[in-house]
Amino acid sequence: MIKKVLIAEDHESTNISVQKTMEELSIADPHYVYYCDDAFAKVQMAIQKGQPYDLLITDLSFEEDANVQKITGGLTLIPAVRQIQPDLKIIVFSAEHRAATIEMLFQQLDIDGYVRKARHDAKELVTAVEAVSRHQRHFPRHLTQLIKQKNTHDFSEYDIMVISRLAEGMHQKDIPAYLAENKIRPSGLSSLEKRLAYIREVLGFSKNEQLVAFCKDMGII
Amino acid sequence: MIKKVLIAEDHESTNISVQKTMEELSIADPHYVYYCDDAFAKVQMAIQKGQPYDLLITDLSFEEDANVQKITGGLTLIPAVRQIQPDLKIIVFSAEHRAATIEMLFQQLDIDGYVRKARHDAKELVTAVEAVSRHQRHFPRHLTQLIKQKNTHDFSEYDIMVISRLAEGMHQKDIPAYLAENKIRPSGLSSLEKRLAYIREVLGFSKNEQLVAFCKDMGII
DNA sequence: CCTAATTATACGGAAAACCGTAAGCAGGAA
DNA sequence: TTCCTGCTTACGGTTTTCCGTATAATTAGG
Numbered sequence: 220m221i222k223k224v225l226i227a228e229d230h231e232s233t234n235i236s237v238q239k240t241m242e243e244l245s246i247a248d249p250h251y252v253y254y255c256d257d258a259f260a261k262v263q264m265a266i267q268k269g270q271p272y273d274l275l276i277t278d279l280s281f282e283e284d285a286n287v288q289k290i291t292g293g294l295t296l297i298p299a300v301r302q303i304q305p306d307l308k309i310i311v312f313s314a315e316h317r318a319a320t321i322e323m324l325f326q327q328l329d330i331d332g333y334v335r336k337a338r339h340d341a342k343e344l345v346t347a348v349e350a351v352s353r354h355q356r357h358f359p360r361h362l363t364q365l366i367k368q369k370n371t372h373d374f375s376e377y378d379i380m381v382i383s384r385l386a387e388g389m390h391q392k393d394i395p396a397y398l399a400e401n402k403i404r405p406s407g408l409s410s411l412e413k414r415l416a417y418i419r420e421v422l423g424f425s426k427n428e429q430l431v432a433f434c435k436d437m438g439i440i
Numbered sequence: 441m442i443k444k445v446l447i448a449e450d451h452e453s454t455n456i457s458v459q460k461t462m463e464e465l466s467i468a469d470p471h472y473v474y475y476c477d478d479a480f481a482k483v484q485m486a487i488q489k490g491q492p493y494d495l496l497i498t499d500l501s502f503e504e505d506a507n508v509q510k511i512t513g514g515l516t517l518i519p520a521v522r523q524i525q526p527d528l529k530i531i532v533f534s535a536e537h538r539a540a541t542i543e544m545l546f547q548q549l550d551i552d553g554y555v556r557k558a559r560h561d562a563k564e565l566v567t568a569v570e571a572v573s574r575h576q577r578h579f580p581r582h583l584t585q586l587i588k589q590k591n592t593h594d595f596s597e598y599d600i601m602v603i604s605r606l607a608e609g610m611h612q613k614d615i616p617a618y619l620a621e622n623k624i625r626p627s628g629l630s631s632l633e634k635r636l637a638y639i640r641e642v643l644g645f646s647k648n649e650q651l652v653a654f655c656k657d658m659g660i661i
Numbered sequence: 662c663c664t665a666a667t668t669a670t671a672c673g674g675a676a677a678a679c680c681g682t683a684a685g686c687a688g689g690a691a
Numbered sequence: 692t693t694c695c696t697g698c699t700t701a702c703g704g705t706t707t708t709c710c711g712t713a714t715a716a717t718t719a720g721g
């Protein structure tokens with residue numbers, strides 16, 4: 220049974236509405252934070268007090284601000300809390316729509332549920348919490364649908380990283396050094412070239428300029 | 441004074457939180473809809489009953505679903521409601537961050553406020569509603585920052601033409617033929633190269649990808 | 662019409678990107 | 692282990708872009 224819940228979400232409006240959804244689930248007094256570091260601290264504190272959380276609901280992306288954080292987003296927060304409390308249930312509540320990322324969350328980070336911020340997200344969040352309380356996983360409905368669309372390329376974190384650097388004016392030949400520095404693999408120039416060539420081919424593009432323009436239009440970068 | 445408010449927002453979670461924010465502003469019983477067509481119908485109905493809305497809070501992007509809509513998003517909803525009720529105050533609440541789009545909203549659609557979905561969006565929404573109730577406009581903070589760095593270079597029709605072709609994937613070496621065909625001068629490859637090099641230099645850019653990204657951000661192309 | 666100044670183009674070498682091929686390397690199965 | 696498979700990387704040739712310089716064309720003023 221889910222009794223004690225922690226919400227990590229930087230968008231105040233979303234944070235509030237998740238709190239409200241918890242009320243509907245008769246989950247009293249959900250705790251909430253706007254920063255990942257606070258989330259981690261609260262989980263840690265709860266364990267020390269012998270009253271650990273049952274569920275963490277977290278966003279993936281947290282915007283940077285003056286308040287510099289050690290943990291910068293859901294992708295680092297989740298492993299961190301899992302390390303100190305392996306049985307903590309985790310539901311990710313995010314606008315992320317890329318199938319690859321969501322699958323990664325389930326496979327690599329072993330999350331218990333994913334709810335995509337969309338039209339009926341509050342209702343789906345209720346469903347997800349109920350599923351998790353029955354020790355089931357909650358997969359987002361749209362995940363199966365997304366696999367269909369082939370002609371549109373599913374941009375990975377890697378792709379976005381690389382294209383963002385291009386859009387910032389970094390020379391392609393300098394990106395391998397950047398990738399190596401940030402421990403991102405593959406980092407070889409050849410791999411990079413091939414990946415970009417592949418994306419261009421899938422989308423029917425001929426130039427990186429076109430790819431950058433597309434990603435800007437789509438809000439990918 | 442703002443008394444009667446309509447919220448148009450397809451994301452349920454966001455919709456709920458906006459409702460909650462209205463409560464804090466002592467705005468009783470805000471109406472809310474998940475579709476643009478419903479929003480328009482409600483505005484129309486309210487006028488007919490002699491009790492028109494004072495404020496519309498709307499998102500820009502509404503996701504398509506089985507429920508096919510005539511009005512597909514905020515950009516079409518706003519002119520539609522303005523036509524039947526010119527004095528209706530409108531605040532746009534969206535994740536859109538491109539300066540060009542936001543400026544367009546103020547200049548072309550004459551909206552009264554813009555609040556970007558971000559960390560302190562609920563607080564900013566309160567501020568925005570308060571400003572609007574005083575018949576003031578509410579500009580998003582990050583917009584003023586972007587305006588500064590703008591217009592370091594005056595993009596000519598020629599520049600826009602050329603950069604657009606690049607963004608569409610046309611090879612630089614093929615653009616002279618295109619320019620000649622359309623009787624645009626100068627059409628020489630060398631002149632083209634020099635012009636692009638000049639623009640990049642003025643803006644402190646190193647690559648055409650960066651230039652394309654900039655123009656997309658600024659809404660130049 | 663001529664001349665000077667400005668602008669446009671041609672050219673060529675250097676740098677970067679592109680692309681095919683082959684070699685290296687890790688992980689899994691027999 | 693040995694082989695296989697898939698991913699990553701190195702390498703080399705070609706194409707494209709970049710950029711400096713030189714030449715040609717255009718324009719403005721007298």
